[in-house]
Amino acid sequence: MLDRMFSATRRVGVVVGWILVHVLIGIGLALLLAAAIIQFFWGEISVNQMLLNIVAVETDGGGGPIVWVSILGIGVAPLLITVGLALWLYFRRRKVRHSGGSIQPRRPPWIMRTVSTVLVAAVVIGGSTAFAATVGVGDYLDAVNSDYEVGDFYVEPTVTRDANRRNLVLIYLESGEGTLADDELFEKDAFAPLKAVTPAADGWQTVEDLQQYEGGGWTMSGITSTQCGIPLKGIGSSSGGGAYNALGGNVQTYLDGATCLGDVLGQHGYTSVFLGGANASFAAKDVFLDNHGYAEVKDLSYWRTLGEPATAFRSDWGLSDERLLAHARDEVDELHATAERTGQPFNLSLLTLDSHEPVHIYDYCEVDTRNEVTSAFFCSMTQVAGFVEHMEQQGYLEDTAVVIMGDHLKQIGGGHAFQDELEDHGNRTIFNRIWVPGGDGDADLRPGVDQLSMYPTILEAAGLTLSGREAGLGVSAFAPEAPPGSAQAMDPSHYAELVTSLSPEFYAEAWSGEDAAAQ
Structure with missing residues (x-):
């Protein structure tokens, strides 16, 4: 009885292990292909970019071919490869069993098991590493551990005059x-x-060295x-x-x-x-x-x-x-x-x-x-x-x-x-031009601001007067300097x-x- 239970347990363990190995292979392939597709179409991105773009995917008028390539490459291809590999191994073993084990392996079993283990590990680790590097998982973990909170510096825009x-x-x-x-x-x-x-x-202005915000x-x-x-x-x-x-x-x-x-x-x-x-x-x-x-x-x-x-x-x-x-x-x-x-x-x-x-x-x-x-x-x-x-x-x-x-x-x-x-x-910068009628915007624009400061800048260009010339984390580029205590007055490394x-x-x-x- 105990022998039968042990044998049954062993068979279940083998099946579960077999399934787990192929699941890991599939995941590794999916991550590897995902990294390759992302790198080709977008380069390195962030975790936020990845998730905030897939909240509403559109195959029609939303980069349709790219969406389909991603679906086929990340979802379908790894599944087909994994299932194909599993079926090939299954029928190969079945052939060996039906032949009475007469087919002799060309190499000792321990070598084959070692090679297989290394290959599976390479796919899983390689895919995970490539994907993590491509979507900036390391940067995301740094962000998780940061003591800074955007809410501590956020300024609700207050219009004092319109x-x-x-x-x-x-x-x-x-x-x-x-x-x-x-x-x-x-x-x-x-x-x-x-x-x-x-x-x-003619009066058009430019924010010199307008920066893309970090992230x-x-x-x-x-x-x-x-x-x-x-x-x-x-x-x-x-x-x-x-x-x-x-x-x-x-x-x-x-x-x-x-x-x-x-x-x-x-x-x-x-x-x-x-x-x-x-x-x-x-x-x-x-x-x-x-x-x-x-x-x-x-x-x-x-x-x-x-x-x-x-x-x-x-x-x-x-x-x-x-x-x-x-x-x-x-x-x-x-x-x-x-x-x-x-x-x-x-x-x-x-x-x-x-x-x-x-x-x-x-x-x-x-x-x-x-x-x-x-x-x-x-x-x-x-x-x-x-x-x-x-x-x-x-x-x-x-x-x-x-x-x-x-x-x-x-x-x-x-x-x-x-x-x-x-x-x-x-110094990669964002092109910009600003027109304010009547010369109201003749003051020099503060150079080197990032996209967050364009919010109050746009409001002021529209003729609205802002309390403190601030909105969100930004300070209007029409302001000659950032007020003390604002996000824009922080040390650059702390602001980043x-x-x-x-x-x-x-x-x-x-x-x-x-x-x-x-x-």
Whole structure:
């Protein structure tokens, strides 16, 4: 009896061990392939970027081919390989048993077991290590252990005066890195068309050396940092609600506890409209905008209902910048006419698309560079420049502030252009131009600020007076210096730790919809 029980237990143990080994192989392969795919399409990213982009994945107008490659490469391929390996080993052993064990191994069993163990360990450890390095797990663990809390420095934006409020046009340039203006490093200045219509001699200003905040680097991080004044993160707040209640599903809220640009403008009578060529559901951009004061969000589905021809769309993302900016001209005409009639200002926010890699070359774009990405950037900036010229010709710049800036630095993953030129560059910055009517913004802009300070800067450009000139963690670039005690007055190394800290208390409240400042 005991022998039978021992034998049965041993067989169960062998089966469980066999299953566990193959599960580990599958996990190792999935992590290894995930690291390879992420490196190719995005380069090194953060844990926050990974999770906050998969809260609402879209195969239509959200980088569809990339999504499918990720699903097949990370989900399907490891499963098929693991199952195939298991079946091969099963039938091989079955063949040996049916042959009466007459097939003699070419090597001693202990060697085969050792080699197998080493190979399994290599797959598991290699996959885990590669994935951890690619998504910055080490940085995330440092953030977990940080003593800094964003809530200790967060400043709720307080408008003390809005008598000088003015219309606002906010344009985000996809991957709009200012470094691409260096015509000695690249084939030509990608921003030349936009520079031509925004000269300093006419009153346009620039935040010199505008920095991407530490830990940023993707579209939603660029939008939320410049509109809310806080780093985009949410790890540790999963129990609080919002996007973390629906990874990959139906996201209901997005940073409801934070007071962002659209919220403040809405409190002061603004009508906010967003135009973008891609599917706004990707990464829950539409939820963020809807939660924070935007009355209309016009995206891929909207442009399709207007009957735009198929040639106006790129299959992976959406509407071309040529057509987007054409609609933007109509939109700003309508919004400006309504503002003049009602006395209520507007905020028109745009996000370009043509410069998102892999680039798509439309018929209106002439490729005159060896690397077509340079031409694609140039063509996109040409479309934006045409929109700025339209506003100037219509006289809108007399009562409308304009803020133009990149949403983040250009990504330089293995499959992206300019990796050699940018990887070791000493000062990668974000392109920007600011227009304030009537010379109200003639004061020099404080150089070297990061994206978090663009939030109060935009509010001041719109003519609103801010208490302390602060909002979120940012201090307006129109302020000559950061006030003592503010996040921006911290030692740079301490500020970097604050910005990258997990800050679970602050973000739990920000995501749950509670007032994040009331801690």
